Amino acid sequence: MGKQQLKKYFSQLSKEDLEDQIIELYTTSKEVKKYYDFLLNPDIRKIIDEWKARISKEYFPVYGKRIKARRSIGQKAIRELSFLGVPPDIIADIRLYAIEIAILFTIEQNRTNVAFFKSFETQFKNALDYMHKNGILSDFKSRCRQIVARVNDAQWSNRRNFELLYARYQLKHKQ
Known part of the structure; x- marks a missing residue:
């Protein structure tokens, strides 16, 4: 999947659905958790x-x-x-x-x-x-x-x- 397809997919989601997906990624992926932990602190x-x-x-x-x-x-x-x-x-x-x-x-x-x-x-x-x-x-x-x-x-x-x-x-x- 390319960036364009991903952008299109994200644009079809509501803000709440997008937040839910990011939170799901945060809880299931060590790399995503590490990235957001570092980004926020x-x-x-x-x-x-x-x-x-x-x-x-x-x-x-x-x-x-x-x-x-x-x-x-x-x-x-x-x-x-x-x-x-x-x-x-x-x-x-x-x-x-x-x-x-x-x-x-x-x-x-x-x-x-x-x-x-x-x-x-x-x-x-x-x-x-x-x-x-x-x-x-x-x-x-x-x-x-x-x-x-x-x-x-x-x-x-x-x-x-x-x-x-x-x-x-x-x-x-x-x-």
Whole structure:
């Protein structure tokens, strides 16, 4: 169904019927509930803190739970924040935070998983793409440099790729 059909359908409903449908969606769909809860009470700081805590717990679980280290949790955060319509600088912050936590994890756990490193290289590239596209790369310049330096300090096997990626975006940004 397209937007035109949906608009036509909605125009045929009374205000009360439309309200009933939205309330039904609100009670049956987690996504719709989350969207309206955020729309009516946009506590951005709270949602950022919740996602940062979830990302941190993936790598540094509390109370002796098992380490999962799933990159997908950071991706899930990005999808949800995009869905809610939060500003690009907040999404960029979460993107970089997930990378920073992963670097800290590899240092503390002495991990050397090449596939893990490569996945975060891709995530770093995607973050740079996103920030460049939204014109906010200069706002995160120091954090990006810090990520490159930390990857270097952590001796990731693909550390040179991080340097090259960042240098390439620095050149793009200057143009």
